């Protein structure tokens with residue numbers, strides 16, 4: 679099962695990704711996570727990527743594409759993968775298609791999660807994370823028990839720089855201009871499956887499974 683998760687920032691891709699990879703036993707490849715890890719470790723990639731992430735812009739295609747290709751060549755991707763946050767532009771999708779063709783593979787399905795703009799803004803700007811274990815909290819409906827302290831590991835709770843309101847607006851604009859065209863791109867290839875991302879997590883997950891397994 680070679681899958682792509684498509685949807686604006688805040689659509690819940692990360693949450694569904696965790697459930698999907700467990701169900702189908704495939705690796706989760708999140709380009710956002712790869713960049714955040716590189717920034718945290720201060721690698722040359724992290725240094726290059728930081729200014730783009732902080733300002734809500736896309737990292738240039740030539741940097742992203744190489745990283746994903748290297749990852750897809752690894753053994754654990756032989757029996758499938760879930761791409762989350764990639765492709766994000768038509769050129770990235772073209773390169774991915776060609777690359778998979780070279781490996782005699784293709785994309786099984788593109789899972790497109792749709793959510794209204796106002797809901798996305800509230801979801802992202804209220805999101806908080808644990809700096810240590812990555813646990814996700816929300817100021818509206820999932821607060822930590824002791825303010826600023828992770829319930830699971832005692833780590834510090836923080837807000838991602840790119841979750842600040844001005845940056846979120848920028849990220850949503852970038853999504854509309856550069857990533858949304860992928861919806862028609864994959865729809866024309868007849869592999870697009872769209873879902874309402876405002877449904878409860880478990881309901882949405884069940885619908886995704888039904889569509890993939892049915």
Ligand code: AMP
Pocket residue numbers: 687709710711713730731734735736737738739742762763764765766770840849
């Ligand atoms: P995400 O966690 O998927 O929202 O990604 C966070 C940030 O990483 C984005 O705002 C971009 O700056 C960068 N990024 C992640 N994936 C890509 C991609 N496929 N192409 C370009 N930039 C990306």
